[in-house]
Amino acid sequence: MKKLLLFVFVSSLMFLFGCSAFFGSKEVPATPVTSSEQPIKTEETKTIETPKITEPTINNSNDNLADAFTSYMDEIFLLAPEEDRLISLYGSVTGANYTDDATMYYTLVDEVLPGYRQFVVDLEAIRPKNQEIRDLHELYIDAANVQYNAFVIMIDALEEQDGNKIAEANQGLDEARQLIRQWLYGVEDLSAKTGVSLE
Template sequence: MRKLLLFILVASFMFLFGCSAFLPKEEPTTPVTSEQQPPKAEETKDTPNVTKPTEPAISNSNEDLADAFSNYLDDIVVLAPEEERLIGLYDSVTGVNYVDDETMYYTLVDEVLPGYRQFVIDLEAIMPKNQEIRDLHETYIDAANIQYNAFAIMIAALEEQDSNKMTEANQGLDEARQLIRDWLYGVEDLSSKTGVSLE
């Protein structure tokens, strides 16, 4: 279920921004290696009695991170269908589905913008306790806020028939896309680091 909803979330973002392929999984797993090295160094410096207490602490720390990450994914998965719906509405009046400015305008004003504002509020309500996950989540929040603002600028561009504002809105969508890409890489990294499957 989690895999399906994360797939929907990723596909929605990629579809919105015209991407045709998913991100390559080329990120190294050095964070895992760097965490594993310090305990080995301690083992060579310290007596075996000192090493024994540190091993469970590291294990518990990894388990805590894995639990926190799993809970975070569960929270994100709950919001994925609403974001997919909103992006689907946006897509239904843009690109090849564009009919006219009026249809696009009222869809953005009546449905996409208010719905996406609530989505951002719900996204901001997720407050992970783990700092690493919190930092990752802030990237997603930043992307969602930039995307929300891009929708608002797009509405203003339609009202004023201003091509410069439409360009600004599209630049905002591009910036949001890059942040979402960064967030997705971070999710993949944490999945590798914690062993929490995205499937």
């Protein structure tokens, strides 16, 4: 988490420096400004109005993006515990926790697959209005569908005792992990861009 916070902090600083360089590029009027804001008389007795210098209005277009991103993350945080439960359930019968094919098979068929299918349905029900967030969310949906399909292939592999299908399922799980990683990077980027905390 500290690494994530450091990344968010560094990205935020880079964003702030980028903004300050942009705002600093405005030209400053050459006419001097007096504190009384009175016209200045020249030698020919013409009156020249001193322009009033006001602070530029900064239209923070990130406000709407920040609100949309906050709403999006609130929806994701509601689904996160269920996905975590299902992935933990899968992990409880694979790898170092593997005991036998039957235990793994029935855990996948009875719990992981139906639960993850519902998770994908709930994930697809989230429809961000902001295009940037929608594109990011599509990446998450793609990852979830790839992972779901990998679980289906894993079940087939166990039923058929097919080593090639197990390799195919593992490849699908790796692809899903890569897509999730891309999604997380996008989330971190939007967090830095909008200033919305991920905690």
